[in-house]
Amino acid sequence: MQPFSKHTGIVLPLDRVNVDTDQMVPKQFLKLQTKQGYGRVLFYDWRYLPGDKPNPEFILNWPRYKGASVLLARAGFGCGSSREHAPWAIADYGFRVIVAPNYADIFYSNCFMSGILPVRLPEAQIDELFRRAEQQEGYSLTADLPAQTITDESGLNYRFEIDEFRKHVLLEGLDEIGITLKYAPRIAEYEKSHQPGATMYSPVDAKYSPNR
Amino acid sequence: MNPRTMYRKIWEAHLVREAPGEPSLIYIDRHLIHEVTSPQAFAGLRAAGRKVRRPDLTFAVMDHSVPTKDRNLPILDTAAAGQFDALARSCREAGITLFDMFSRNQGIVHVIGPELGLTQPGQTIVCGDSHTSTHGAFGTLSFGIGTSEVEHVLATQCMQQYESKTMHIVVNGKRGKGVSAKDIILAIIGKIGIGGGAGHVFEYAGEAIRALSMDGRMTVCNMSIEGGARAGMIAPDDKTFAYLEGRPYIPRRKEFQEAVQSWKALTTDSGAKFDATVEIDASALAPQVTWGTNPGMVTGVTGRVPDPGSFRDPDDQKAVARALAYMDLKPGTALVDVPVDRVFIGSCTNSRMNDLRAAARVVAGKHISKNLKGALVVPGSMIVKSEAEAEGLDKIFMDAGFEWRDAGCSMCLGMNPDILLPGERAASTSNRNFEGRQGKDSRTHLVSPIMAAAAAIAGHFVDVREWNVEAPE
Numbered sequence: 001m002q003p004f005s006k007h008t009g010i011v012l013p014l015d016r017v018n019v020d021t022d023q024m025v026p027k028q029f030l031k032l033q034t035k036q037g038y039g040r041v042l043f044y045d046w047r048y049l050p051g052d053k054p055n056p057e058f059i060l061n062w063p064r065y066k067g068a069s070v071l072l073a074r075a076g077f078g079c080g081s082s083r084e085h086a087p088w089a090i091a092d093y094g095f096r097v098i099v100a101p102n103y104a105d106i107f108y109s110n111c112f113m114s115g116i117l118p119v120r121l122p123e124a125q126i127d128e129l130f131r132r133a134e135q136q137e138g139y140s141l142t143a144d145l146p147a148q149t150i151t152d153e154s155g156l157n158y159r160f161e162i163d164e165f166r167k168h169v170l171l172e173g174l175d176e177i178g179i180t181l182k183y184a185p186r187i188a189e190y191e192k193s194h195q196p197g198a199t200m201y202s203p204v205d206a207k208y209s210p211n212r
Numbered sequence: 213m214n215p216r217t218m219y220r221k222i223w224e225a226h227l228v229r230e231a232p233g234e235p236s237l238i239y240i241d242r243h244l245i246h247e248v249t250s251p252q253a254f255a256g257l258r259a260a261g262r263k264v265r266r267p268d269l270t271f272a273v274m275d276h277s278v279p280t281k282d283r284n285l286p287i288l289d290t291a292a293a294g295q296f297d298a299l300a301r302s303c304r305e306a307g308i309t310l311f312d313m314f315s316r317n318q319g320i321v322h323v324i325g326p327e328l329g330l331t332q333p334g335q336t337i338v339c340g341d342s343h344t345s346t347h348g349a350f351g352t353l354s355f356g357i358g359t360s361e362v363e364h365v366l367a368t369q370c371m372q373q374y375e376s377k378t379m380h381i382v383v384n385g386k387r388g389k390g391v392s393a394k395d396i397i398l399a400i401i402g403k404i405g406i407g408g409g410a411g412h413v414f415e416y417a418g419e420a421i422r423a424l425s426m427d428g429r430m431t432v433c434n435m436s437i438e439g440g441a442r443a444g445m446i447a448p449d450d451k452t453f454a455y456l457e458g459r460p461y462i463p464r465r466k467e468f469q470e471a472v473q474s475w476k477a478l479t480t481d482s483g484a485k486f487d488a489t490v491e492i493d494a495s496a497l498a499p500q501v502t503w504g505t506n507p508g509m510v511t512g513v514t515g516r517v518p519d520p521g522s523f524r525d526p527d528d529q530k531a532v533a534r535a536l537a538y539m540d541l542k543p544g545t546a547l548v549d550v551p552v553d554r555v556f557i558g559s560c561t562n563s564r565m566n567d568l569r570a571a572a573r574v575v576a577g578k579h580i581s582k583n584l585k586g587a588l589v590v591p592g593s594m595i596v597k598s599e600a601e602a603e604g605l606d607k608i609f610m611d612a613g614f615e616w617r618d619a620g621c622s623m624c625l626g627m628n629p630d631i632l633l634p635g636e637r638a639a640s641t642s643n644r645n646f647e648g649r650q651g652k653d654s655r656t657h658l659v660s661p662i663m664a665a666a667a668a669i670a671g672h673f674v675d676v677r678e679w680n681v682e683a684p685e
Contacts, residue, residue, distance in 0.1 A: 022646045031291035033251040082342040084358030113360035205316040209309040
């Protein structure tokens, strides 16, 4: 997983509450078998007119936000479906940081798997960031994970809280499965003492079943 | 011993490792998988040279992309076909039980789990699908996960998780006639908002919850995620044990009796503390209808489409205005005056026998409105389908002008041929009404099965209490 330490980028102010993951990646794009290539379809229904022509009214298509890599959002970002395709699309598009008051739980966890830093800041600070981003063309922010700060070029400096473990995993770009597998003996111990199982007592119409 | 919540009991029983400042490692009893969120997980496993640790605790089904008719014909959607092939190949390689498109036990993953008796009180259950909370109706800790976590569970049979806060949602009183389990959960979400449960696991309790059948409890738990919760659960009781007895993966005879004794011990101890409590009076509830573009934008059927200006928060005002524009609804419009183009009865929320029986009672001897472009009934599983046919429900629906289909997720999320066309408005028994959910530019109103059935007959929403019909038990 791509490690994250510090990132500076142009801010895209997405000024809507409760942006759900169906908007980030509509269902027809969930049929791919890869993790790559979703950036093209991020916010598809808002972003494109019929015939896949970019919708000039949608903020992602405005020239001043070309190359944006910091997504500024409102409350409830990532609500709805657990589809991890949503953060894949956000990362594939080029966003490395999201800044919002709060996120849906599953989406928040999924961000870390894609090397995206999801920052939580109080509503009043988010309001200020929206004001600055909308007023100033090319407005950019720096997210510093070790220092846990969001700063801009005009002296703004906000500290954010983040769970120590998640911070460590993101800083090091650690493989979460590798971490867990280090505890394989403990897992085996649990299995021995608890004997989790799924015995089949009457037949079912299934293939490849190992259960008896 | 300190009094513990059911959540805490299940959590502690599954702890493999905990350490300060780190997420805990918890063991997963059941890993349910389907074709949409698993391909990348299996690919990742292969790429890393890892194997599935417990194929015997992993169960797969094809449900999201399956066609609900003409299943014997070649799948036209090559991408979906690719996903089915990938799932079949991965299951064959790992020795994972697969309920494929032609299995007699196939259906929506959250319908077949309990139906097969895979879902058992006290378990931890995960699936790459947010409505995994459905299984909480049996007193389990069940939650949705993303594809990376699917890969993690395949490789380790564990999850890294922080313990959640708990919210006690107590629903007292008796539901009025015509008020369903669906209305209870929609009203809860309307009250707390779609982010209200963030960071929490819900435990639903109270007289009205106890009075629900297992089908009704599954409906309530199903939409916990829509209230922002990590999971939702209901303590098991005699109804739970009666539902499970005799199902394929449920122990028999003496072992069953022993299991029941241990399941009874799961209930929250008296005196256990919850981090938050919400109380709802079921007797005050009306049948609910969503008017907006998230499940929290909901009101009683006798209500009206709200005015954006009536919301205090400017962000909410903007969101409501946007929602009304998308839904093509004017403030002040009575919900009963809103016409529908299509009706969908199905989804993991409401597609079980009680839902279908109640909807059939509404439409028996009647016909769908000539204003409707179509109406669909999609049983939650092939078992539900055959049981419904044995009771003649299929004939009742078809005589009334509904299409009767094979089991799958169908029009809930339109990943298969069942979608709404742009601009169409549907009464749907599913769980999400986001923009474009059922088809680009389509308009979804979430309702209970009997409300959907009544809307199909009338051609617009009606207060089904005036029709003197019973809600699903």
